Amino acid sequence: MNYRMIAYSVGRILVAVAATMLAPLGLSLLYGESIALAYVIPIVISVLIGLxxxxxxPKNKSLYGRDGMFIVAIGWIVISIIGCLPFYISGQIPSFVDSFFETVSGFTTTGSSIxxxxxxxxxxxxxxRSFTHWLGGMGVLAFAMAIFSSKDTRTTHMMRAEMPGPVVGKLASRWQFSLRILYGIYIALTVIxxxxLLFGGMPVFDSLLHTFGTAGTGGFGIKNSSVAYYNSAYIDYVIGIFMMLFGLNxxxxxxxxxxxxSQIKSNDEVKWYIGMMIGAAVIIALNIMPMYHGFGRAFRYSFFQVSSIMTTTGYSTADFVRWxxxxxxxxxxxxxxxACAGSTSGGMKVTRFIILMKTATHSIKKAVSPRSVFSxxxxxxxxxKNIVNGVLGYFVVYMLFAAVxxxxxxxxNKDFTTTVTAVIATMNNIGPGLGLVGPTGSFADFSAxxxxxxxxxxxxxxxxxYPxxxxxxxxxWKRT
Known part of the structure; x- marks a missing residue:
């Protein structure tokens, strides 16, 4: 394992993260806030350590799969620690654990909040807070290394470790070109x-931050009542549709x-994803229709919430705990x-769900016809077969980690619904759960x-x- 190259890569990432903090530092000066040092200190720490x-x-610049895993894991932990310092130093989140929780929730595009x-x-x-969603959505580490690294193999291992989904494929012959394409699409959708949202009458600052939360499918609200604050069908549908779009591969x-x-038409994941989302939205709309006095209004709220939950964004326009x-x-x-693999969303991913369902179906067929061959x-x-085994292995690890x-x-000693859905909501990078951690609640009352x-x-x-x-x-660590 190339420890020197791992440290070198993490150092470059720290410098990149320090650069991203210049934006909130500039805003704090623009608005005349008294917390500029809360950004200056972590910027200085990041730059000094990074440099x-x-x-x-290092002379040996080789990176292998395990090295990429180490860089991604260490990098995400380090940027979360550095990223939480503005909240902690400013005193606006006085607990370091709470600051760390909030920042991890931001970078991982979870949206759970204390x-x-x-x-x-x-x-x-x-x-x-919202900018961390946008940075974490496509993978801040792979993006930083794509800028700094001239070797495609280095970017490859980190892309495979950081990008969500069972398979990560190139769009172009080189990973760096693939990243440029991906981020070009990401930025274009963000701007649109x-x-x-501006056309819908949402203020500039609010529009920008809600776009960050939607693009990264993170869902940090800037109002206590989240998107429900605006009470606009237009805004609900714009954000709901874009959550759906960012949840696509x-x-x-x-x-x-x-x-x-033709390749899109034959894509099973896209069919399942859109079918499940629209189907769930219609069923829930019919189920909650008496509460909203008509299908049209009920569908507005059900579609938004289904899009928000399935894409693991976490915005809310209704208290679905009362549904x-x-x-x-x-x-x-x-x-x-x-949502889909290769998107900014969390969760198990639709592709894995399809593979698990088809594997289970074939297992039943195999039990009926032992000599038959199914694929x-x-x-x-x-x-x-190695991908199928990987999906099954992922599911086992997922269930074990959730249980622990x-x-x-x-x-x-929280109630059952709160405890279980708090784990599901955080582990799947969703944001809100049910019970005390529903859309109107928070994670503040949990222990450190x-x-x-x-x-x-x-x-x-x-x-x-795995990272x-x-x-x-x-x-x-022991293996050489």
């Missing part, structure tokens, strides 16, 4: 949503640009499934231990377990 470990490039009055934060902190947009529409049990159960199931197919192509987290958090457990859950959920698990594996 110390990356001032001289704040009970978000509107009390200074504007620059609100900006930084921002402009549309970004390869789909590349195919649209390349006019390869009928059928609607709540559907939302919990969508929390687990999540799992997605998009009309046979899925390689629920047991640890149960020491806080529970917040640390859920912070780890957000990290492993965003990085899909963090490998980082804490003695076997991985």
């Amino acid at each position: 110390c470990v990356s001032a001289k490039a 704040l009970t009055n978000v509107e009390a934060l200074d504007k620059s902190l609100l900006f930084w 949503e921002f402009v549309l 970004f390869n789909v947009y590349f195919l649209i640009i390349a006019r390869k529409f 009928p049990m059928l609607s709540q159960i559907i939302l919990v199931l969508l929390m687990v499934v999540g 799992v197919k997605v998009d009309g192509k046979t899925v390689e 987290s629920i047991l640890l958090i149960s020491f806080d 231990l529970s917040k640390i457990v859920m912070s780890i859950g957000m990290l492993v959920g965003r990085l899909e377990f 963090i698990l490998i980082l804490f594996s003695p076997y991985a």
Whole structure:
């Protein structure tokens, strides 16, 4: 393992993160806030540490799969620690654990919050809080290394470790070109949503921050009542549709640009994703229709909430804890499934869900006809056995980690619904759960231990377990 190159890479990432803090620093000065030092201190710390470990490039610049895992895991933990300092130093989130929880929730695009009055934060902190969503959405580490690294192999291992989904494929012959395409699409969609929100009468600052939260599918609200504050059908549908768009595999947009529409039509993940979202929205709308006195208004709220939950964004326009049990159960199931692989969303991913469902179906067929040969197919192509095994392994690790987290958090003696959905909401990078952590609640009342457990859950959920698990594996450290 190339320890020197790992340290060098993390150092470069620290410098990049320090640069991103210049934006909220500038805003704090613009608005005449008294918390400029809350940004200056972490910027200085990041730059000093970053330059110390990356001032001289190591002679051996080789990076392998395990090295990429280490860089991603260490990098995400370090940027979360550095990123939480503005909240902590400013005193507006006086607990370091709470500041860390909030920042991890931001970078992992979870949206769970310990704040009970978000509107009390200074504007620059609100900006930084939402900006972490936008940075974390596409993977800040791979983006930083794509800028700094001239070797495609270095970017490759980090892209595979950081990008969500069972398979990460290139859009172009080189990863750096692929990243440029991805971020070009990401920025274009961000700008379009921002402009549309402005047309809807939302203030510039609010439009920008809600766009950050939608693009990263993070969902940090800047009002205590989230998007419900604006009470606008236009805004609900704009944000709802863009949450849905950011939950799509970004390869789909590349195919649209390349006019390869036949590949989109044969894409099972897209069909399942859109079908599940529209189907769930219609069923919930019918279920809650008596509460909203008509299907049209009920569909407005159901579509927004389904889009928000399935894409793991976490914005809310209604207190869905008060909806009928059928609607709540559907939302919990969508929390687990999540959106598409290769998107900015969390959750298990639709592709994995498809593979698990087809594997289960074939297992039943195999039990009936033991001599028959069945293969799992997605998009009309046979899925390689190692990918199927990887999905099954992921599901086992997912269930074990969820069980251990629920047991640890149960020491806080919260009710069953709150405890279970708090773990699901954080581990799947969703934001709100049910019970005390519903859309009108917060995670403030959990103990420091529970917040640390859920912070780890957000990290492993965003990085899909293996980078963090490998980082804490003695076997991985011992191997040369």
